[in-house]
Amino acid sequence: MNKHEMKNQNSGLNSLELNSATYEAAHRLSVSTHIKKVKPMKTEGYKPKTTGLSCIPLGKDLI
């Protein structure tokens, strides 16, 4: 889900409240001692190898 769809997940909140709530959540998580996120390794320009029968999951950018 991208940021433009976030409002659908927080019914009743206006844009300002939503951004504030999101900021608070992000800040809480950045200092949390209970939840430590793993850093993904983005691969700019990565083109996955295509293999075998084409019964592979196809995300928008994986073709």
Place this chain on the structure above:
Amino acid sequence: MEIRRHKDIIAFRHTDITSGGDAVSKTNTDIIAFHARNLEIAEVSREVFDQMSLIDLSMGAIPVPPELNLNKLNLKNESTKDLAAWETENNPEVKAGKLGFGIRSVNLNVTQICNLKCAYCAAGGDGTYGDPVTRLSIEKTLPQLKFLIEKVPAGKRFHISFVGGEPFLYPEALRAIYHYAQELGKSVDVEVLYTVTTNGTLFSDANIEMLKAMKFNITISLDGAAAVNDIVRPSKDGRSSTAMIVSGLKKLNTIRSSLSSLGISGVFSKENQDLLSAYEFFQSLEPDWMEFNFAYDENSPEFQKKYLQQMDQIAADLWETGGEEGLRKLKTFDLYFKLLDNQQQVENHCGSGKSFLMIDARNQMFPCVWSPNDKSELVGKDSNLRPELMDNLQKPLIELNNCQTCWARYLCGGGCMYVNKVHGKNKHDKNLLFCERTRHLILTTFTYYKRSREML
């Protein structure tokens, strides 16, 4: 394995996923969590874990724990607030997996005949799909490819996968189609990629010479060493199919740098249960990647348990000997690593009905590799493609197959419609054994993903 869930977050303790011989791994009690929408992996505390509801791999629905009521919980508890914050957070980096209609990948059936007679052959048991066609018509296929490739937006890619029967029974077609598609692709700024799925028995000197000039991905179908492979994949002339493959691979290795990749794909079932021996044999052939397919028509929970135990052992061995690069030789894990790293949601397990077509040797078009000769699945012929016949497949597969509450949905993409059809009422009737198997392999991936990445 203890697994818990809170809405779109699952967490598990992974002490059981080891090779069995590593004392350090056995005592590792990290709790790994996954956010299903955001495709995020995290390490969570015991306090967070204990607040979540116990589930098992068969459960796709979100549990409703009566005790997890925010009005009753002590909201001053930091772990509670952190869990709630993470669950409601939306990751702006996540890419949606929306896939509209636009053909970007075709399987082209070069021949509907084969020199082997594999017991579980997707093409009707003998390569023919029930209707032997010795070779496709190049004259009809080129305009069909032109019709499809010219619709691909400039700058994008198109994938041609040659299948059969056995494609190397008609190498002239591979050559002609390759050269045509290369020229056409350049003229419309579309990069064309090629794969050939072969039984590996026909790597003659002439075919090797032809392959030198083409940047192909080669997939060899092989189910184990000779003692197994010669039985499940016998040749029609009585010779050892495995010996022919090994001999051919020696020649193929002389032009290895000319290939895009070389992989081995095996099929396993109650009739062929020994993944570990097959793995050992595959490793001796030094492929770029490997695949251990659970046979589409297999539905035994007992065999699945053995299959998953062996997959975990293979993963552990690949990790111990080669780290992430070793592990990612297994196509399954490589794909999930890519999706997690790129935070790319997948809404469709395959491109059936949207981005993918199967073209048989009569240039008839179908939405699935298993469809040829099923007239009810026909969606076009030659350059006459009828998208309206695929209207019923335009919604995301996770929606069509009712996967909206499954925590694995954005990595799985809704599962295989053919497996559903074989084992259930119809192609949208989810096969729960497939679901459990997929979830298990995804959890295995999470374990190694966490070990291989830094923390934020």
